[in-house]
Structures are given as C-alpha cells and as structure tokens.
Amino acid sequence: MKTTDDFYNIINQYMGHIQLFYRKYEDKNPVMELSLPSHKIYAYPYSEYLKKLGKKDQKILKKEYNEASKNNKMVVFVRDEEEKVLKSSLFPIEDIDYVEQ
Numbered sequence: 001m002k003t004t005d006d007f008y009n010i011i012n013q014y015m016g017h018i019q020l021f022y023r024k025y026e027d028k029n030p031v032m033e034l035s036l037p038s039h040k041i042y043a044y045p046y047s048e049y050l051k052k053l054g055k056k057d058q059k060i061l062k063k064e065y066n067e068a069s070k071n072n073k074m075v076v077f078v079r080d081e082e083e084k085v086l087k088s089s090l091f092p093i094e095d096i097d098y099v100e101q
Contacts, residue, residue: 007089019094034077035081036078064089
C-alpha cells in the first residue's frame with residue numbers, strides 16, 4: 001500500500017465485508033481495521049483502539065471519530081504490516097445484507 005490510490009483500491013475490495021462487520025457491532029460505534037497482508041477485518045472499541053496509537057495518530061483518530069459520529073460514517077484503518085503503514089479515512093455507513101464472493 002504505497003499510494004493513496006492503493007489505499008482506496010484495497011478498501012473498495014473489502015468494503016462490503018467491512019460494512020457487514022461494522023453492522024454487527026454498530027451499537028458500539030467501532031473503529032474498523034483491515035490488516036494486511038492477512039486481510040483480516042477487526043472492529044475495535046474506540047477507547048481501546050485509541051490506546052494502541054501513537055500521539056500523532058491519536059490526534060487524527062479523535063478528529064476523524066468525532067466527525068464520523070456526527071455524519072453517519074465510520075473510521076476505517078488499513079494497517080499494512082509489510083510496508084509499516086497505517087492509514088485511515090471516513091466512509092459512509094451503508095445498509096448491506098450480504099456480500100458477493
């Protein structure tokens with residue numbers, strides 16, 4: 001995940017699964033993470049995820065989470081262990097019942 005385009009391409013590939021997983025825990029307003037290269041999706045409580053981050057990333061998450069909460073969006077992180085990159089963005093929460101494989 002070297003570029004912003006790579007980030008959005010990866011997110012687009014998994015967005016259906018991320019949305020379904022978010023809906024499963026939506027009452028807790030989780031922070032979502034897609035981990036690479038394992039392609040595992042996690043839903044973390046905000047306070048737990050915040051503690052995992054450095055000061056700079058905590059500041060970013062606080063701002064994004066506040067905005068997401070006000071605008072029916074979710075915060076999605078992609079953590080690329082091979083490239084040592086952690087990147088996030090906001091995405092609309094969508095109604096989704098299933099994901100085509």
